[in-house]
Amino acid sequence: MTSKIRIGIIGSGGIARMHVNAYRQMENVEIVGVADIVPDRASQFIATHHLNQAHAYEDHLVLLEQELDGVSICTPNVSHYQTTMDALAAGKNVLLEKPMSVTLQESVEMVEMSKKSGKMLSIGFQPRYDPNMQFIRNYIQDGNLGKIYYVEVGGGRRRGMPQGTFIRKELAGAGALADIGCYSLDLALHTLGHPKPLTVSATVSNHFGTNPKYHPEADNFNVEDFGAALIRLEGGITLQFKTAWAMHMDTLGATRFLGTDAGMKITPYGEGPWSGVWDGGVGTITKYHDIGGRLTHTPIPCVRSDLNLFDEKVKDFVHAVANGLPAPISGEQIILNQAIIDGIFRSSELGKEVDIVLP
Template sequence: MSKIRVGIIGTGGISHFHMHGYLAQSDNCEVVAACDINEPKLKAFGEQYGITKLYTDYNEMLAKENLDAVSVTTWNSVHCPATVAALNAGANVLCEKPMAMNTQEALQMEEAAKKNGKVLQIGFVRRYGMDAHAAKDFIDSGAAGDIYFANVSYLRRNGCPGGWFGDKRYSGGGPLIDLGVHVMDLARYLAGRPKPVAAYGVTFRNISATDDDGTPKAWTIDTSGGEFERNVEDFATGFIRFDNGFVMHVSASFTLNIKQDHGDVEIFGTKAGIKLGAPSEYYTSDGKNGVLDDEKYNKPSGFNDIFDYQVAHFIDCVKNGTPCIAPAEDGVALMRMIDAIYESARTGKEAIIEY
């Protein structure tokens, strides 16, 4: 097979990590085209990577470039339309997390992948970290027993990225859909991908973190593509039940009065509990503590590294037909969990996940 022809839709922050991954795979693929509605950003991206086929309309790029693979790295509200268009144009897709704005969109994307017989990989990048590998191997070996509870968090003290991240119309929600999704996915993946059946959730918008002049504190305020509102929750917490009895508690914040940013993934079984980290640790009911530090986990797990592993897996799936470890159905399951927490937060009652 000749080199896989790749296109990038959305040339913002995270697209550079996808590019890093594609460049590491340059024996197998080439990024030949890129698209963004923000022309200056697109042009700078093209210059940085020597990509000359630049488009402000992804439909035009898909019609002209005969792409085998596409990374969808836009803000969340464009994940569904861009992914469906790319799949219908015959490309395989690596779509950033969260898969979509809601379950309904995620189902449309899953259907488009099935209909076209293409790979749709969701950007659950934490699955490729060595901590995740160590925990998965330990659990799959039976050493943790039956997994029945996970406690996961992704908490920032004052870290709303601003811009579209703070506007539900573009993001679909706040820290739950943006940050919580990473740790919720990891716990569900490690627990053997059970089916979510119900959730109870609460969201808060209590803290208006502003500079002295009233400007919301944020890492970036990028108003390209629209006037962004600031209407997402600043903290969310929820409790999810699964069909096999497994339960998960999640907390996620953009702003919360804590000492410092932190996040935990703890997962508990009948024989042992595991806390992910570098290295991951385990604790057993007969009083043993240990670390999961086998030589094979001794590989770099920085941000660029896990994106490289993720892209390498995507290229492997496209080129060799290797089964995808982060398929559309897992993205759909995550959107069901997120929708149910937001619905419960609205109604004050447990939300039942209907199939």
């Protein structure tokens, strides 16, 4: 009989609940511990979710001393770096919620520690498991649009600003860019095959979050709620990026891939003021091309699936742990995402284009 995969949970907030729900669907997984720095919070989480075999810890380092095959890190963004470094140094495989880190340097050091420890670091970008997202990447990677020279990624909510830890820089590190913008960037970079970013010219602002007319915690709001950037990628590709938690507009536009042979327009799935971002599924796919010298376009049907993308992310992590496979969504890939976000903030602060230097 195969022994169970022993999992620990670090951080017991709302996102941890989703991890637990996914793990509990797998017969080969046992959640053996939960850690949270808030006194009694881990024990309350264990009781609420009936994790009868799990032990509660207020120090994640004590949890990491236990026999574990992997950990889910579900802490506030600013603690992603140290908690991940500790887990990898302790010889544990890591499934880390996005964003990967607050700074580019932190991401680099996390990947280096993963290589040094021989343990995987997988980052939680569950939209990659959407069948339509996978189709888009495969279709473009197969050369059906020709050479890609321009990509435009949108993603914005008319109203959709979170509260609590999301809006405080000392806990979140960043706002809309870290919360939803990273999904747009991953859609573009993953589809393109992860080209390196070279330069960024960008701006960020927070006109809505700091206004009590639009946010109940305006006095505590000190992150960005909007960002836009022009990014040069290797291979002669231009990437236009924009994201918003709130705006006076219905949409920031579709995602577009322009190729030398054809183009593709993609819209996100969902309706309402909190929709319009790439943290979920695909709404429409349309190919623009020529037939016999005539301009035409072809709607590509989307697959409507019952897949829970979050569950698929966790299952893939467990599968990789159980079979000694590489990280499903590696830190090496997400470093490029983090490099762009880092460049956006530097460019906005300096008011000019900045270079992106990767190790």
